[in-house]
Amino acid sequence: MARPKEFDEHRAVDAAMRAFWSAGYEATSTQDLCAATGLGRSSLYNTFTSKRDLFDRALRHYMTTKNAPLFDILDSDAPARQRIADILHRTAHAPETEPAGCLVVNSIVELAPHDAAARELLATDGERRLDALTAAVESGQRAGEIAADRDARAIAHFLTATISGMRVAARGGADHATLTAIADTALACL
Template sequence: MSRPQEFDTTEALHHAMRAFWLKGYEATSLTDLLAATGLSKSSLYATFGGKRDLFLAAFDAYRQARARDAHRVLRQQPARRAIETFFHSLFADVNSDEPMLGCMSINQAVELAPHDPAVRQRVVEDLQQMELVLTQAIGRGQQDGSVASLRPARELARLLVLAFPGLQVMARAGYTRQQLDDAQQLLFTCLDG
């Protein structure tokens, strides 16, 4: 008879996610994961499989949480304010003492996606999902008058998605909150008439 599990799987997954997010997949060792999760090697392998399986589970948990957050924020009214709130929320921790982790999907677009088809698919799905929810928000904004641009909503959304990785890199490189806000305000002019 197997022993009952004595740890919270969701919490362990969250701690593993943080370890991968902080150091990246390649630089995160098994020792790092055991320290982060508090699990024994046998518990980690029995619950999550190997390092790659744990990474994919952690990355998927990250992606699902971010998608829920994006949907929640971008459904607010008026749509223009929702779009700006969404982008500003991505950089809320820029001036904190914690290291700027950036977007895990963008980090993995650089680290693993070029040579890992499963990660590449997830990154592409994330960017396409972002484009979709931004297209919907921009369309609502064009209806409610908060987005004055007459360009097709999908084109405007694609431009915002195109800028997203650049903003993430700026944040990780050490740009200040004010510099990021200024860059975003410039970006948002594409929504004007």
């Protein structure tokens, strides 16, 4: 008879997500993951099979938990310009209880150039967010809030690059005032 798991797998994935988010995939050792999750090496590998399996699950968990509020904002009935402002200011004021930066952005830089599976997962996630931003921009253009003579997809790419840049700046130590100024400048460009 199989012994029941004595830990919460969801919490272990969340803890691993934070470890990878803080240090990156390569720099996070098995020992780091054991310390973060509270699991022994054998329990870690019996449950997740490999560091990469745990990373993939942690990255998917990050995408799910971090994208949900973004989609809630972008799908709301608020004016499009306000939805975009909310996304930018949310990025500028990330909770201090979270590691700085973004696990997706970090993974794009660290893994996507040489890892086809990671690149595909990250690209799929990026397209989903880009589609939601494009829809919000198009909504703003129809409502006259955003200039209609500019390509909505190009604006969505600009916003995505701005958000990614803000996350990199935060990881580098930029404070809330600096990040808010970046957000406000991006809004002024719409």
